[in-house]
Amino acid sequence: MAKYSREELLETIVETLLERGLGAASLRPLAKAAGTSDRMLLYYFKDKNELLQAAFGALAGRLMAQLESAFPEGTTAPPSELLARLGEITRGADLKPAMRLWIELTAAASRGEEPHGSVGAAILDGFLAWIERRLPADFEGDRPAMAAAILAAVDGAAILDALGREEAATAALHQLAERL
Amino acid sequence: MAKYSREELLETIVETLLERGLGAASLRPLAKAAGTSDRMLLYYFKDKNELLQAAFGALAGRLMAQLESAFPEGTTAPPSELLARLGEITRGADLKPAMRLWIELTAAASRGEEPHGSVGAAILDGFLAWIERRLPADFEGDRPAMAAAILAAVDGAAILDALGREEAATAALHQLAERL
DNA sequence: TCCAATTTGTAGCGACCGCTACGTTATGGC
């Protein structure tokens, strides 16, 4: 039996990624944090890209689960409330590291790096669909557009946060939520 | 007289940065693109951080000038129009590279890297002030908060764009502008 | 028990990183 399974490794790697960021995601440090060697990472994953892809997949699953528990499938809310609560959740201590990583992923994707681009787009689509499902059934208007607006607001606030302007982020979310 | 002045070098470096991104910003490639050597970059700039700081300073100036020409000092617009026009401008071919670089800068800043953090925060503050100045003088309500909301919306759209979801970005901006 | 497959360790390759030591060339004030 192996010392660590692929899934156990993935868990620690996701945590290290959340903690230290994508920029620090080189094989040797990741391996060390997981109590193994770069050699073994490349035994379980054919190369670094596959590792990252798997890690982001696991992370997206985790994230979805967290959102799900705060906002179970079937529940809905009007746009303003949806944005307000999503803002609170994503800016909380639990998810702040994930949002930072999300920005890093987006940055890499914007330069056409892979697998960041496709993985990032897939996660984004997932979130858009998730939000859309939580708009009230009787919501009048363009549902995908409203979902996009909510996600953009959350991501925009994340950028203000990332640059240390928490007050501005709070104000922005408040202002936008008020008007949806 | 030197082959290149510090300012000439800075110009080319800014362009290379816009074109290739922060991730590709290592001394030797930057120098090559500028027709010189890493040795000379470190002759004019004491180290890489100083180079980047200077480059981002120059870039911010350039950006401000571009925004200024589209929206001269003294002119104002109601929030919805301000957002709509800022969205168009920042998403245009001219500024798209700058927005990508902006996301990369934010990503680095979110991990506490310097000089990215302080430079990014300064640029952000500059934009917030710039937007606030362009809100109508008789605007009723929290001016800084509205400026933050507009900036967050633009940045959020930039993230959707960066991940290749231009339609969603357009829809989001439209949806948000409609409601400010 | 033996053997083959899985799992792990050790070492190192070639490439790139930021940065520096050191020597040479060019320039402008006197």
Next chain:
DNA sequence: GCCATAACGTAGCGGTCGCTACAAATTGGA
């Protein structure tokens, strides 16, 4: 013309990067 200083070239240091070659250990089935 002389000389200090500014400008530049060459070479290389110590480090990290992703990845691989190769061999040793461990395991489980026949």
